[in-house]
Amino acid sequence: MKPSGQAHSAPGVTVVIxxxxxxxxxxxxxxxxxxxxxxxxxxxxxxxxxxxxxxEGAGQWPNVELREMGRNLGFAGGNNExxxxxxxxxxxxxxxxxxxxPDWLEKLLxxxxxxxxxxxxxxxxxxxxxFDVLDGTGDVYHLSGKVxxxxxxxxxxxxxxxxxxxxxxxACAALYRREALLSVGGFDxxxxxxxxxxxLGFRLRLAGYKALYVPDAVVHHVGSATTGGQHSxxxxxxxxxxxxxxxxxNMPGLLFWGLLPLHMLLNLVSVAYFALRxxxxxxxxxxxxxxxxxxxxxxxxxxxxxxxxxxxxxIWQALDKSWPPFR
Numbered sequence: 001m002k003p004s005g006q007a008h009s010a011p012g013v014t015v016v017i018x019x020x021x022x023x024x025x026x027x028x029x030x031x032x033x034x035x036x037x038x039x040x041x042x043x044x045x046x047x048x049x050x051x052x053x054x055x056e057g058a059g060q061w062p063n064v065e066l067r068e069m070g071r072n073l074g075f076a077g078g079n080n081e082x083x084x085x086x087x088x089x090x091x092x093x094x095x096x097x098x099x100x101x102p103d104w105l106e107k108l109l110x111x112x113x114x115x116x117x118x119x120x121x122x123x124x125x126x127x128x129x130x131f132d133v134l135d136g137t138g139d140v141y142h143l144s145g146k147v148x149x150x151x152x153x154x155x156x157x158x159x160x161x162x163x164x165x166x167x168x169x170x171a172c173a174a175l176y177r178r179e180a181l182l183s184v185g186g187f188d189x190x191x192x193x194x195x196x197x198x199x200l201g202f203r204l205r206l207a208g209y210k211a212l213y214v215p216d217a218v219v220h221h222v223g224s225a226t227t228g229g230q231h232s233x234x235x236x237x238x239x240x241x242x243x244x245x246x247x248x249x250n251m252p253g254l255l256f257w258g259l260l261p262l263h264m265l266l267n268l269v270s271v272a273y274f275a276l277r278x279x280x281x282x283x284x285x286x287x288x289x290x291x292x293x294x295x296x297x298x299x300x301x302x303x304x305x306x307x308x309x310x311x312x313x314x315i316w317q318a319l320d321k322s323w324p325p326f327r
Contacts, residue, residue, distance in 0.1 A: 015105070017095070125137070128221055140320045167211065202246060
């Protein structure tokens with residue numbers, strides 16, 4: 001579902017949190033937001049039909065508005081619902097399991113005002129259980145269609161303190177210009193969750209926007225706290241189905257046909273890899289459903305490519321070309 005636009009936007013920032021059975025993490029996240037050096041104008045908590053009572057009392061926090069969906073719309077659908085109620089210049093997305101430092105929002109907004117040529121801004125994500133291990137510094141899109149978080153699981157290094165352009169920010173803790181979000185229709189609700197932020201970043205890039213890593217904007221991220229972990233069947237299914245859809249929808253024509261054999265090889269190797277580890281059934285289901293959804297994704301592709309502003313060369317330069325694909 002695409003978010004509906006507003007006639008005018010107001011200065012400031014809205015923080016959106018999509019919640020689903022996050023336990024005490026939501027309260028810890030809201031507590032961290034209450035200590036921000038630059039407080040948000042509004043905090044929208046979208047509860048996707050939680051059954052653990054995690055959203056109870058959320059509306060009692062300062063500037064917090066709770067919207068109860070009554071059912072699970074996924075990360076993509078939940079955020080799209082929130083975008084309908086955002087009227088500020090900036091929209092910040094924050095997962096319940098991402099605990100921001102007090103100056104997190106201040107640093108993101110400062111970067112946005114200093115760099116008007118960028119539309120999306122990613123945080124420095126640290127592993128929640130360690131102060132010197134990265135959880136990620138932005139998303140990487142490989143020319144095969146594989147995606148990963150740059151630096152995830154690696155020791156924090158001096159070079160991680162340098163801002164730089166990234167393919168897209170991880171949406172667990174990111175800032176977007178609202179106008180840019182609306183111009184590309186927000187998240188793709190069909191993705192539900194996983195890789196939806198990379199798909200959004202790809203579409204923003206096709207529309208002529210860029211993304212920046214902001215190292216001073218720090219969050220401590222638990223990661224996959226409510227989906228059974230990054231290696232659960234749920235995560236594997238959605239991640240590997242959505243990899244196919246992201247490539248099909250977004251890769252420009254010349255690159256699409258040139259890189260399609262490599263993308264197909266990636267999928268075959270992925271199925272074999274998981275099959276050898278007893279996970280073949282969930283991978284086959286992911287790829288089967290990806291193929292079943294291709295007609296719909298090809299329709300979306302035509303609409304996306306019709307209004308593309310970025311050049312094929314520009315997209316090629318933004319792709320990671322390491323070999324073998326590094327993660």
